[in-house]
Amino acid sequence: MIDMINIGMDIGLLGVLLACALLILRSGSLLAIILLSAAYSLSICALFVILDAVDVAFTEAAVGAGISTVLMLAVIRRQDESLHAPRWPSAISVVTGLGLGLLLIVGTLDMSMYGNPLAPVHLHLAPRFIGQSGAETGIPNVVTSVLASYRGYDTLGEVVVIFAAGLSVLLLLPSANTETGEEHEDRQRRAWIADNPILKAALLRVIPLVLLFALYVQFHGDYGPGGGFQAGVIFGAGVITFGLLCGLGKLLAILSERWVSIGMAAGVLLYAGTGVAAMWRGGNFLDYSTLAETPTAGQHTGILLIELGVGITVAFTMISLFICFSRGRD
Amino acid sequence: MSLVTASHLPVLQVIVPMLLAPLCIVIGNRTVARGFMLTAAIAMFGISAALMAGVLDGRIYIYELGGWAAPWGIEYLVDPVTAFVLLTINLVHLLAAVFCLSGNHGAPDETARPSFFAAWLLCISGLNGMVVTNDAFNLFVFLEISSLATYVLISCGRDHRALLAAYRYLVMGAVGATFVLLSVGLLYMQTGTLNISDLANRIAEKGADRTIIMALSFFVIGIGIKCALFPLHDWLPNAYNYAPDSVTVLLSGTATKVALYVLLRFLHDLFSADFSILAMPLDWILIVCGVLGMLLAPLIALRESSLKRMFAWSSVAQISYIVVGVGLGTTAGVAAALLHLFNHSIIKAMIFMAVGILIARTGTARIRHLGSVAHHHRFVCYILLFGGLSLIGLPGTTGFVSKWVLVTAVIDKGSWWLAIPVLAGSLASASYIWRIVETMWAKPAHLELAAQPSGVHFVEWFPMVILAALAVWFGLNATWLTGIADLAASSLVETGIGVAR
Amino acid sequence: MDADLSHWIPGLFNYWVAVTLFVLGLVIVIDSHNMIKKLIGLNLFQSAVFLLFITMGKVSGGHPPILDPSIEIYSNPLPHVLILTAIVVGVATTALGLALVVRIRRVYGTVDENKIQHNPDVEPEIIP
Numbered sequence: 001m002i003d004m005i006n007i008g009m010d011i012g013l014l015g016v017l018l019a020c021a022l023l024i025l026r027s028g029s030l031l032a033i034i035l036l037s038a039a040y041s042l043s044i045c046a047l048f049v050i051l052d053a054v055d056v057a058f059t060e061a062a063v064g065a066g067i068s069t070v071l072m073l074a075v076i077r078r079q080d081e082s083l084h085a086p087r088w089p090s091a092i093s094v095v096t097g098l099g100l101g102l103l104l105i106v107g108t109l110d111m112s113m114y115g116n117p118l119a120p121v122h123l124h125l126a127p128r129f130i131g132q133s134g135a136e137t138g139i140p141n142v143v144t145s146v147l148a149s150y151r152g153y154d155t156l157g158e159v160v161v162i163f164a165a166g167l168s169v170l171l172l173l174p175s176a177n178t179e180t181g182e183e184h185e186d187r188q189r190r191a192w193i194a195d196n197p198i199l200k201a202a203l204l205r206v207i208p209l210v211l212l213f214a215l216y217v218q219f220h221g222d223y224g225p226g227g228g229f230q231a232g233v234i235f236g237a238g239v240i241t242f243g244l245l246c247g248l249g250k251l252l253a254i255l256s257e258r259w260v261s262i263g264m265a266a267g268v269l270l271y272a273g274t275g276v277a278a279m280w281r282g283g284n285f286l287d288y289s290t291l292a293e294t295p296t297a298g299q300h301t302g303i304l305l306i307e308l309g310v311g312i313t314v315a316f317t318m319i320s321l322f323i324c325f326s327r328g329r330d
Numbered sequence: 331m332s333l334v335t336a337s338h339l340p341v342l343q344v345i346v347p348m349l350l351a352p353l354c355i356v357i358g359n360r361t362v363a364r365g366f367m368l369t370a371a372i373a374m375f376g377i378s379a380a381l382m383a384g385v386l387d388g389r390i391y392i393y394e395l396g397g398w399a400a401p402w403g404i405e406y407l408v409d410p411v412t413a414f415v416l417l418t419i420n421l422v423h424l425l426a427a428v429f430c431l432s433g434n435h436g437a438p439d440e441t442a443r444p445s446f447f448a449a450w451l452l453c454i455s456g457l458n459g460m461v462v463t464n465d466a467f468n469l470f471v472f473l474e475i476s477s478l479a480t481y482v483l484i485s486c487g488r489d490h491r492a493l494l495a496a497y498r499y500l501v502m503g504a505v506g507a508t509f510v511l512l513s514v515g516l517l518y519m520q521t522g523t524l525n526i527s528d529l530a531n532r533i534a535e536k537g538a539d540r541t542i543i544m545a546l547s548f549f550v551i552g553i554g555i556k557c558a559l560f561p562l563h564d565w566l567p568n569a570y571n572y573a574p575d576s577v578t579v580l581l582s583g584t585a586t587k588v589a590l591y592v593l594l595r596f597l598h599d600l601f602s603a604d605f606s607i608l609a610m611p612l613d614w615i616l617i618v619c620g621v622l623g624m625l626l627a628p629l630i631a632l633r634e635s636s637l638k639r640m641f642a643w644s645s646v647a648q649i650s651y652i653v654v655g656v657g658l659g660t661t662a663g664v665a666a667a668l669l670h671l672f673n674h675s676i677i678k679a680m681i682f683m684a685v686g687i688l689i690a691r692t693g694t695a696r697i698r699h700l701g702s703v704a705h706h707h708r709f710v711c712y713i714l715l716f717g718g719l720s721l722i723g724l725p726g727t728t729g730f731v732s733k734w735v736l737v738t739a740v741i742d743k744g745s746w747w748l749a750i751p752v753l754a755g756s757l758a759s760a761s762y763i764w765r766i767v768e769t770m771w772a773k774p775a776h777l778e779l780a781a782q783p784s785g786v787h788f789v790e791w792f793p794m795v796i797l798a799a800l801a802v803w804f805g806l807n808a809t810w811l812t813g814i815a816d817l818a819a820s821s822l823v824e825t826g827i828g829v830a831r
Numbered sequence: 832m833d834a835d836l837s838h839w840i841p842g843l844f845n846y847w848v849a850v851t852l853f854v855l856g857l858v859i860v861i862d863s864h865n866m867i868k869k870l871i872g873l874n875l876f877q878s879a880v881f882l883l884f885i886t887m888g889k890v891s892g893g894h895p896p897i898l899d900p901s902i903e904i905y906s907n908p909l910p911h912v913l914i915l916t917a918i919v920v921g922v923a924t925t926a927l928g929l930a931l932v933v934r935i936r937r938v939y940g941t942v943d944e945n946k947i948q949h950n951p952d953v954e955p956e957i958i959p
Contacts (some may be wrong), residue, residue, distance in 0.1 A: 467913055471920070474920045474924070481931070482927065493934050493935050493938065494935065494947065496931055497932070500928050500931065501869055501873065501928070504928075505857070505860060505873070507924075508876060508877050515880065518887075518909075519887045
């Protein structure tokens, strides 16, 4: 019964996804496209929950519907450039798209059916992760233990990718020393939030709660959905809200750009440093079992540290992205 | 062959630059950042040399990251092919890093420097990670690390069009990376594993079904974009042309080579190059792409107005030779591919260094403005000439050695007619090399071009001369290098990684 | 696998929708002249692959992979881990792409690829 409802919702949400994608393809307004892609993200999020991927859904909500949309809006904020009237897709895209699509459809024909518990994908690695990760790492959330320990090196890579993105944006959009006319205009435009005393007071009081929630997500990731990445995004969002309300200048007065970039680097260093510490104590890189007396305690310590590293880098990168994109000179 | 699991060398190869990159940012000092880059480059070269020495002693290095045994954890694997490619890219990287330190060819903006060096370190860290990893998903992650760093390094170019080049490469590169991700997903779906050795064993047991064949196709397209396989090379000429000179040296010497290595590795590990079990003639697809590239790219190069972009097109052509070697699938073919990979790395790095110096001295990259430039900048122009001859494959140069091995491999496989496009491609290269030689030595000097002193900084000419010396050495004494390439190729083709375990 | 269409349709429906989204995303990437729309197409394209991964991890009657003594069947956690990483990598690429777009707009005054290519007035000068 529950399965039938799930399949029904699955099909419905897939329909929404297709509709969003088609509308994005045909739409001529950038603003509409960005909002549609946020809607697309939220729908795929719901779909991930139905497919039991709660951690992924959490991340997609924070990233796809949250950060990506905010960044896109920040980039277009001054001009909703309308695109050329939507046309039919060009010949080259139809040929490429259909060709690759057909190849993929052929590729699906040998796949296992949806939900089949005997599919090869469930038989080799997954049983150990589900059956033994609890004993081996002492953490009930299997996604967290695989992410942070068994495949912790991938996650280090992921943090480095985020760091690389933050670094690149800093390199591409370096600070402007003087406030330009447009920045001034930007402040004026934003004034309606900052000058509305009720809204400002209410939002300012929400910020501590947001930051608190981020800490909860950070440290509860072992037991439920969440972890360093999601926490970092939420923490970053809290600080960004402050920046929106009080202006970039005030944010930079509290948290200078130099410190933000040090924060980005510090998370990576904490993560990789944990790995090096494990080498120092005689294990392999990122072998947390060496970090404490018993392997399980070591795993626990290691995972705590590296999740903190993820959180720090992600939070500061989000803040840095906000700073770089909102001090436009264009 | 003995397995070594206790050595930390494989992981140090990757994490040394990865740790120094954030430290550059924390310290935030330009001089320190430069020092870090040089330290990392020397350390990485040392590590790769040590790994090579170990491999030549008959060792194979396996490193279990996080202490989890594969396939549950991620593992690093260094065998002869890996060691060969590691040594190549870290050698070129060391010299490119020294070249970058000259200041004329690095980041344009004084303030941006520590982050520029950090991005550089991340790029080379990602590339090394792609080479040593034995895990398909980990490959994707490190591919993305190196790609992101590459995009931003390209965008640092002096000309604003560098931004457009970086953006186009970003879009193409992201599509390629998504193809790789999709392919990893399909392989995982059908086998339940991500470890490449384990994948190889499971595919050998089960045979390739349609999903696996599609996974392979998408992998070839995705990596083909990264290594500028002929019809997918669109991003390369502009990216090389507008990137800062030192970045062009780095990319031409390492990035495309790593992608080619990954292509080679995947095809041979997963399918033991036995393409017959696939329902499609993948070997011939690669060979046809390669032949088209080696014939058409030089013709486009001939019509280029910019010196740097002309050599970028020449890179597309030279990559095609390597692709043909990969497509042959025989031991000799793989050995030819590896040899040409090495030779082209050092030759093209040397050429782009010379081009960079020439552009910095004359202030122009337009070929028609370079008339008689050889009379003012003799040294650099002779280096360029030597590089050009090596690209053509004149006897006595390294280019000759690898092309000779390739032609032999082609004839061994019984496809003697394939030697015709290989030779025709060399002739086509000769035409564009002749064009610049004629301009630089014989054409009248361009009026606007002020005669400047031809002094070249030590850090500029030193790496270039080392590369030239290596090219001469390996051109005259090819036995040592071909020996290693043969060893690497036979370890890949004949034993295969699944069997070696 | 039996070649029975009626068997395939419910079993592979998710995959086929993912393939359709994949194609639509690719079409948007290839066809859009607007650089921001192109990046959105790229997101769409990537999310189709994410959907494929997450679908393969689903086990009928399974639960989210958070260990609990009262639950016996869990969905496969590994695809979730991989896609978590891939989503992050995707947003990093988007952020970098947008930063490039902002710089391009500063220099060229437009983010339309066609206008940049065909208008000689926006051809930049080489900065020494």
